[in-house]
Every structure is written in C-alpha cells, then in structure tokens.
Amino acid sequence: MNSQGLDILKRKFRSANTIINHLIQTLSLVWAASGYWTLASMVMLLVQGILPAISLTFTRQVVDNLVVVAGNGLSVANVQKILIPVALMAGIMLLGEFFNSSGEWIRTAQSELVNDHITALIHNQSVAVDYGFYEYSEYNDKLNRAREGASGRSLALLESIGSLLKNSVTLLAMATILIPYGLWLPTILIISAFPAFYILMYLSKIQYQWSQRTTTDRRWLMYYDYLLTNSSTAAEVRLFDFANHFQSAYQILRRRLVKEQFHLLKLQTLGRFIAAIIALIITGGALAWMGRQVLLGILTLGDLALFFQVFNQGQGIVKELLSNIGKIYRNSLFIGNLFEFLQIQPTIVDPENPVAVPTKPQKEIRFRQVTFRYPGATEAVLENFNLTIPAGKIVAIVGDNGAGKSTLIKLLCRFYDPDSGRIELDGIDLRNFAVKEFRRLITVLFQSPIPYYTTAGENIALGDITALSNQVEIESAAKASGIHEKIMRLPLGYNTMLGKLFPDGTDLSGGQWQRLALARAFFRRAQIIILDEPTSAMDPWAEYDWLERFRTLAEGRTAVVITHRFTLAMQADIIHVMRAGRIVESGNHDELLALGGLYAQSWKAQMESSSSQKVKNGIA
Structure with missing residues (x-):
C-alpha cells in the first residue's frame, strides 16, 4: 500500500x-x-x-x-x-x-x-x-x-x-x-x-x-x-x-x-x-x-x-x-x-498552595517591570512598566486613549497575567492568591456599566451577593453615589423594576445608570476601589455634587481612578500621567501644574474650553 x-x-x-x-x-x-x-x-x-x-x-x-x-x-x-x-x-x-x-x-x-x-x-x-x-x-x-x-x-x-x-x-x-x-x-x-x-x-x-x-x-x-x-x-x-x-x-x-x-x-x-x-x-x-x-x-x-x-x-x-x-x-x-x-482550560487559575489574601492592603500595590501584550498581538501594550499605588491613597491615572489605562485595570483584576514582571500586593505576587478570594478585595466601576433589569434595591445589592440584603446599607450606598433621591421619586421606590425590557419597568438616564452602578460598587465595601471614568455620563452639576462626597467615600481605602476629567483627577493624592504604555509624569495636582509639563498643558486646555463653554451658555 x-x-x-x-x-x-x-x-x-x-x-x-x-x-x-x-x-x-x-x-x-x-x-x-x-x-x-x-x-x-x-x-x-x-x-x-x-x-x-x-x-x-x-x-x-x-x-x-x-x-x-x-x-x-x-x-x-x-x-x-x-x-x-x-x-x-x-x-x-x-x-x-x-x-x-x-x-x-x-x-x-x-x-x-x-x-x-x-x-x-x-x-x-x-x-x-x-x-x-x-x-x-x-x-x-x-x-x-x-x-x-x-x-x-x-x-x-x-x-x-x-x-x-x-x-x-x-x-x-x-x-x-x-x-x-x-x-x-x-x-x-x-x-x-x-x-x-x-x-x-x-x-x-x-x-x-x-x-x-x-x-x-x-x-x-x-x-x-x-x-x-x-x-x-x-x-x-x-x-x-x-x-x-x-x-x-x-x-x-x-x-x-x-x-x-x-x-x-x-x-x-x-x-x-x-x-x-x-x-x-x-x-x-x-x-x-x-x-x-x-x-x-x-x-x-x-x-x-x-x-x-x-x-x-x-x-x-x-x-x-x-x-x-x-x-x-x-x-x-x-x-x-x-x-x-x-475542554478549554483557563490560564488564570489558583496556585497549588494559595497565600491568604490580606483583609486590607497595608503597604502598596506595585507593578514591577511588567510587560504585557494581548494574545495574538505582536506589539506590547506595556513594556517594563513600573507603578506604585500606596495603600489608603487615591491615585488618579490620566492619559490619552490607547495609553494603556484600561489594560492596567484588567491586569489588576487578574483578567490577564503579565507576560513578564510581577504585580504585587504588599510584596506578594497576585498569582500566589486564590483568584476569587483576591477579587473579593476589589470593587470596580467599568467605563460602560451594565444596566441590570431588576429592582433598584436589588441592583445595588448585586454589589455583594454574599451579603445579606440590608436596606440601611443599600440606601447608604445610594446616597453616597447620589442616586437615592431619584430612586425615592420612582413609583415604588427601591422596589421599582428598572429598564424597559420587562413589564412595568422604569428607565433611567445614562448618568443615573452610572450613579446606580457607583452605588453597587460602594455597597461591596471592598478595600480596593477601581473607577474607570466614573463621571463620564454625568453633567457638570451632578459631577460636582458627587465630587463633594468622593474623598469621604474613599477614606481608608485604596482607590484607583481612571479619568479624562481633571476636576476629578485633582481630588487624588497622586496623579500619574500615562502615554504610550509608560508613566511620563507623577505628583499631586499642584506639583504637576508647577512642573508645566503634559498635565499642566492639558489642564489649561480643558479649563479654557470649559470657560469658553460657560460664556457661550451665558450669552445664549
């Protein structure tokens, strides 16, 4: 043959x-x-x-x-x-x-x-x-x-x-x-x-x-x-x-x-x-x-x-x-x-002998010489990247689109692992923790939050499905995000069905859905808060109202805020400016303005644009 x-x-x-x-x-x-x-x-x-x-x-x-x-x-x-x-x-x-x-x-x-x-x-x-x-x-x-x-x-x-x-x-x-x-x-x-x-x-x-x-x-x-x-x-x-x-x-x-x-x-x-x-x-x-x-x-x-x-x-x-x-x-x-x-096997898995996850970050979250490229991609999004996020501080990360800001969130949540380098929590590589246990330490507001079609109260309680639904805590989270008053004006208050997908549902505006997602994030009471453009769908008045409470909400917790809005970034203890996968400037708001670099130029351009818009609105 x-x-x-x-x-x-x-x-x-x-x-x-x-x-x-x-x-x-x-x-x-x-x-x-x-x-x-x-x-x-x-x-x-x-x-x-x-x-x-x-x-x-x-x-x-x-x-x-x-x-x-x-x-x-x-x-x-x-x-x-x-x-x-x-x-x-x-x-x-x-x-x-x-x-x-x-x-x-x-x-x-x-x-x-x-x-x-x-x-x-x-x-x-x-x-x-x-x-x-x-x-x-x-x-x-x-x-x-x-x-x-x-x-x-x-x-x-x-x-x-x-x-x-x-x-x-x-x-x-x-x-x-x-x-x-x-x-x-x-x-x-x-x-x-x-x-x-x-x-x-x-x-x-x-x-x-x-x-x-x-x-x-x-x-x-x-x-x-x-x-x-x-x-x-x-x-x-x-x-x-x-x-x-x-x-x-x-x-x-x-x-x-x-x-x-x-x-x-x-x-x-x-x-x-x-x-x-x-x-x-x-x-x-x-x-x-x-x-x-x-x-x-x-x-x-x-x-x-x-x-x-x-x-x-x-x-x-x-x-x-x-x-x-x-x-x-x-x-x-x-x-x-x-x-x-x-038969597809995940690569993000628990180690054989997981290390106990700290109940609260004591020192810092650190990216050490991290290089990462998405599967199938030839170009690295981050290369030999270093970043320190001190525990208990509010850290803002600003930068243009494609700088790698959202990739930081995915890596920090362990949706991906670095190709090389380490991401550490208090000196321990994240890969040494059990995945679910580590993620319970984090709460995230993603840039496009999901509108869950259930009651307003249940929407917020989804932030921590392992906790008993406590109306006082649900309302506290709603007040913190600024959505409580809107919910109280709904036909059945916190028992109102949201969205138009099912009968008797009431829809919310984009900014209101975002505030509801913020309430869900706060209800989780996690020690690490990650917010990706948390005020992008809010008007200036709603944003100002939320900023008034922000530092109180984040007190004692580690917060990472991804934003294009300098009015939010200036509330942070530390601001990092990203460009092309690298940190190019770091400091607080006043330090970066005094530096006169990329942050200062962008701040000036944004403030001038805002002032011009206010003048136009006043004339109108």
Whole structure:
C-alpha cells in the first residue's frame, strides 16, 4: 500500500476513534443528567425491538390456519384456530402502544434533564474560561458552536443510539425468521440498504463541514438581527437611517447561506433516489424468488405472507438502522463542538498552595517591570512598566486613549497575567492568591456599566451577593453615589423594576445608570476601589455634587481612578500621567501644574474650553 493509502486509512481511523470518544462522552453526560430515566429507556427499547418479530410469527400462523380452515365451516375449533393468534397479535399491538406512550413520557423527562444539565455545563464553562476568551473571534465561534443545539444534538444522539439498539434487536429477530428460507436472504436484506447508508454518511460529513465553515457567517446574521431589533441601537438606526443598509447586508448573506443549503438538499435528494432504485431492484429479485418457491409448492402462502412482511419491514429496519449509524456519526461531529468548548482550560487559575489574601492592603500595590501584550498581538501594550499605588491613597491615572489605562485595570483584576514582571500586593505576587478570594478585595466601576433589569434595591445589592440584603446599607450606598433621591421619586421606590425590557419597568438616564452602578460598587465595601471614568455620563452639576462626597467615600481605602476629567483627577493624592504604555509624569495636582509639563498643558486646555463653554451658555 502506498503512503497516500496509508494516510487515508490513518484519517479514517482517527475519525472513527473521535466518534467513539464523543459517543462515550455523550453517554456519560446523558447518564450523569438522567441515569434512571436512561435505564428505563434502554429496557423499553429492548422490549420494543422484540415485539415486531413476535407479531410477524403470529401473522404466519393466522394465514396458514386460514388456509387450513377455509371452507370447513364456522365450528368452534375452526374459529379458535383463527381467534387465538389474532388475539395474541392484538395483545402485542396493545403492548406496543403502551410502550410508545411510555416512551414519549420517558423521552420528555430525559430531554428536560439533559437540556438543563448541558445548559449548566455551558454556563459554568462560560464563567470559568479566561476573560480573554470573549475578546477573540475564534473563541466566540467555539462558544457559538457549543451552544448551537448542544442539548438537541445530545438528545438526538441519545435517541439514535436507542433506536439503533431497538432496531438491532428487531433485525436480529427477523434475521432468525429468514435464515430457515436461506442464509443469503438476511445478507441481501442488509446489502440492499448500504447505498443509502453510504450516501447518508457522505452527506453528513459535507453538512458538518459546511456548518463549521459558516459559523462566523451565521454570527454575522445574529449581529445584523441584533442591530435591527435591540433597544440600545434603535436610536442610531433610525436617526442615521441604517435600517436598509443592515437589512440588505442580512438578506445578501442569508440568501447565500440558503442557496448553499438548497445545494446540499439537492445532493441529498438525488442520492436517496438512486439508493431507493437499487434497493427496489434487490427487493424485486428476492420477492420473485419467493414467488417461484410458492408456485413450486415448496413454501406455503403463510410463508409468502411472512416473508413479504419480514423482508419489507426488515429492509426498512436496516435502512433505519444504518440511518441511525449515520445520525450518530453526524451528531457526534456536532456534539464534538460542545466537548471541545468544555475542554478549554483557563490560564488564570489558583496556585497549588494559595497565600491568604490580606483583609486590607497595608503597604502598596506595585507593578514591577511588567510587560504585557494581548494574545495574538505582536506589539506590547506595556513594556517594563513600573507603578506604585500606596495603600489608603487615591491615585488618579490620566492619559490619552490607547495609553494603556484600561489594560492596567484588567491586569489588576487578574483578567490577564503579565507576560513578564510581577504585580504585587504588599510584596506578594497576585498569582500566589486564590483568584476569587483576591477579587473579593476589589470593587470596580467599568467605563460602560451594565444596566441590570431588576429592582433598584436589588441592583445595588448585586454589589455583594454574599451579603445579606440590608436596606440601611443599600440606601447608604445610594446616597453616597447620589442616586437615592431619584430612586425615592420612582413609583415604588427601591422596589421599582428598572429598564424597559420587562413589564412595568422604569428607565433611567445614562448618568443615573452610572450613579446606580457607583452605588453597587460602594455597597461591596471592598478595600480596593477601581473607577474607570466614573463621571463620564454625568453633567457638570451632578459631577460636582458627587465630587463633594468622593474623598469621604474613599477614606481608608485604596482607590484607583481612571479619568479624562481633571476636576476629578485633582481630588487624588497622586496623579500619574500615562502615554504610550509608560508613566511620563507623577505628583499631586499642584506639583504637576508647577512642573508645566503634559498635565499642566492639558489642564489649561480643558479649563479654557470649559470657560469658553460657560460664556457661550451665558450669552445664549
């Protein structure tokens, strides 16, 4: 055999091995989700597999008895010869119906349990994977493939396995019936279904490859749909008349995908038609041979009736059995996406022997010679970066966009680890702490806070879900952020549902949502406060009102404030100016103004702009 032939064999072996592994993993998953229901399903399928063969044997008995008693009158003996096998056939049919009804009940229970189990696995893994998982297209493709019908694929795979078991039992029983007429008959029965099986396997592989290739395209469809239907995009779509543009993009992509799907369907239909013709020719030949045997008196009419039903049903069962194998193959390919996603290992993990996290920073947070580049990027965002944040102080970090300020937050929260260098808390590398325990030390207000659609009180209490909801503390946090008075004016106060996504919800302005997020951050009572542009959505009056309380709020805690607003930065004990991933100036507000450097120039420009705006407003 040449090297090309060996390569083909190796690929087929790996493919078969992968399918077997996915099959074992799926069975383990289903058993973990619905053990007893799975056992009940297997027992039911075994019984269902035997019943058709038993029913066919009674069919032969009925036909042969009819031939014997035909024309002999309606004597009790003659009637009994017909009624007894007919009654037994009716009993078998009733038993089959009972198992069919029970099967629906079992499958529904099993379906719900498996669906819940897989959803929980995906949710858990979605939280466990690194934050960076969501920042890259290929990772999002993996998540989308895992979520795309994972529960349905698992249940379809389970059902195909169950059907395979049932059909195997039925086929074995029918083959046993056919063997006395000739060993070659069961062989022909199986061979007649192979063309359809081959076509199914071939098309399943093409369908899977198409699905993998178009994952990103289908995510684009979801994105266009989001832009056209989501409340957060509704204003811009209408104002800038984007609707036709995005609808057109959606429809062009959709038409291409539908065209490709119809091409696959055309191949499938043609293949099945050719397979059906081959099966019909083989069946016709077998029936012609059986008719000859009856005409020669070698077999009875009961034998012919039995053979016709066995061969007809058997051929259907073989097709279904091979179809089950094809479905197992196809679903195992797709379910492999789920297992691939579940096998992703996070890199931000706890050390083997975690160091106890300090209850409060005593000395400082320090970046020592930190170099960091985002995965897949060639250029470092930070290189040999050094920064000291004294414990109990307010530290402001200012700088232009792209300077690396937000990257500092991600590193400090351990969403990423440095490529080299260390980030220390009181001299201890952050990588020596348990991740969750360390993060409990931190509260963060991100630049674009999430509007949680729940009550105002619950929104704030989300800041620390491990703490008992204390209305006094909730209101204290709301007052600290300046949102308390607004909440008290809502229809139900702190029990008012926020947002317009659900009935009876009340929406807030951008600045009010930001204040609510600030209240959530303060409710956590963490010792390290990180605020990323905390007043960006506030008007000058609201910002001034909040600044009046800021130092009181941060007293005794370590605060890191990322901001473009110098009115906020000047409240800090220490101000660091960042540019191109480096600290270029440091000091307090007065020191930096006296230095006359980048900070002083930016302060002057911002103040002049503010004064000019006030004059314009006064004239207006």
